[in-house]
Amino acid sequence: MESQSQYIGSNSGMDGVDQKEGKVANQRKAGTCESILRILAFMLTLTAAVVLGVSKQTEIVSVKILPTLPPIDVPATAKWHYLSAFVYFVVANAIACAYAAFSLVLLFANRGTKSSLGLVIIFLDQLMVALLFSCNGAAAAIGLMGYQGNSHVQWNKVCNVFGRFCNHAAAAIVLSLLASLVFMYLVGLAALGLHRRSK
Amino acid sequence: MESQSQYIGSNSGMDGVDQKEGKVANQRKAGTCESILRILAFMLTLTAAVVLGVSKQTEIVSVKILPTLPPIDVPATAKWHYLSAFVYFVVANAIACAYAAFSLVLLFANRGTKSSLGLVIIFLDQLMVALLFSCNGAAAAIGLMGYQGNSHVQWNKVCNVFGRFCNHAAAAIVLSLLASLVFMYLVGLAALGLHRRSK
Secondary structure, eight states: OHHHHHHHHHHHHHHHHHHHHHHHHHHHHHHHHHHHHHHHHHHHHHHHHHHHHHOEEEEEEEEOSSTTSOOEEEEEEEEGGGSHHHHHHHHHHHHHHHHHHHHHHHHHHHTTOOSTHHHHHHHHHHHHHHHHHHHHHHHHHHHHHHHHOBTTTTBOOOTTTSHHHHHHHHHHHHHHHHHHHHHHHHHHHHHHHHHHHHO | OHHHHHHHHHHHHHHHHHHHHHHHHHHHHHHHHHHHHHHHHHHHHHHHHHHHHHOEEEEEEEEOSSTTSOOEEEEEEEEGGGSHHHHHHHHHHHHHHHHHHHHHHHHHHHTTOOSTHHHHHHHHHHHHHHHHHHHHHHHHHHHHHHHHOBTTTTBOOOTTTSHHHHHHHHHHHHHHHHHHHHHHHHHHHHHHHHHHHHO
16 A cells, blocks of 8 residues: 555655656747747848938929920939838837847846746837837838829829839838837747646 | 634635725726726827817928029918828727727726636737837927928928928827827736736
C-alpha cells in the first residue's frame, strides 16, 4: 500500500515536471513567434517610410499664367514633404519602425517574467495601431484625391501626371497597412495569452 | 486549544467571504465604469456622425467659364457625401456607434462569467480603434487640405468660402477622436483586468 502511494506520488511529480516543461516550451514558441512578428513589423514600416520618403518624380507641366498668352511648360516635382498627410505618414512609420526594434529589446527583458512590462508592451503596441491606422487613413485619403480628383471642391487629379509617384505612395500605404495589422495581431495575441493565464 | 482552532477556522472563513465579496464589488464597479464608457463612446460617435451628416452650407461663388467673359455667380453647396473621406468618416462612426450599443448587450451577457466572450469584446473594441483612427486620419487630412490648400498640387482652400461646414467637420473629428480614445482606453482596461487576474 505504501509502495503504491509512493509510485502514485512519483508519477504525479513527473506529470508536474512534464507540464512545467510543456508550458516553458509553449512560452518559448510564443516568444519566438512574437519576435518574428516584431521583425516583420520593423521591416514593413521601414520599407513603407523609405518607399515614400525617397520617391520623387519630375514632370513638365503646362501652366497658363495669363489667359491671353499661350501656356508655358515648367518642370514640376512630386515629393513626400509637399503634402502634410505624407509627412505624417513617413514620420509615423519611422516612429513605428523605431518602436518595433525597441520592443524586441523589451520582449527579451520581459521573457519568463510576469512583470508589468508585458502590459506596457501591450499599451505601446496599441498606440502603434492607432498611429499607423490614422496615418494610413490620412495618406489614403490624399492619395485617393490625387488619383480621382473632386469636381465639387475643384481639386484636379494629379496621378495622371505623377503616375510613378502615386504608385509608390500606394505601395507604401499597403505596406504600412500590413504593419498596422501585425501590431493589431500582436495586441490580440497578448490578450489571448493573458486570458489563457487568467483561467 | 480546540476552541482556538475553531475560532481561527471561522475567522479565515470570514476573510474568504469578505475577499470574495470585495472581489464581486470590484467587478461590479469595473462593469459599471465600462458601461459608462461604452455609453459615452455611443454618444460621441453618434454626435460625430450626425454633426457631419446633417451639416450643409450653400454659398454663392464666382466661376469663370470663358476667359474673355466676366465671372458669373453660381450657388455651390458643401455636403458630407461630396468627399469620399467624409463618407468613410460618417459610415465608420455609424458602425462604431452601433457596435457601442451592441457591446453593452455583450457586456451584460458576459457579466460574472470567465467565458471567451470577454476576449471577443476586446478584439471588437480593438477593431473599432483601428476603424475610428483611420477615419479620423482620412477626414483630418481632407479637412486640413480644405483649410490650408496646397500650391504644389494646385488644390485651393475651400474653408474661406464654406467656413461653417469646415467648423462642423472639425467638431465632428474632435468628437470621433475622443470616441476612439475611449475605445482605446477600454482595450487597455480589459488588458489590465486580465493581467491582474493572471497573477
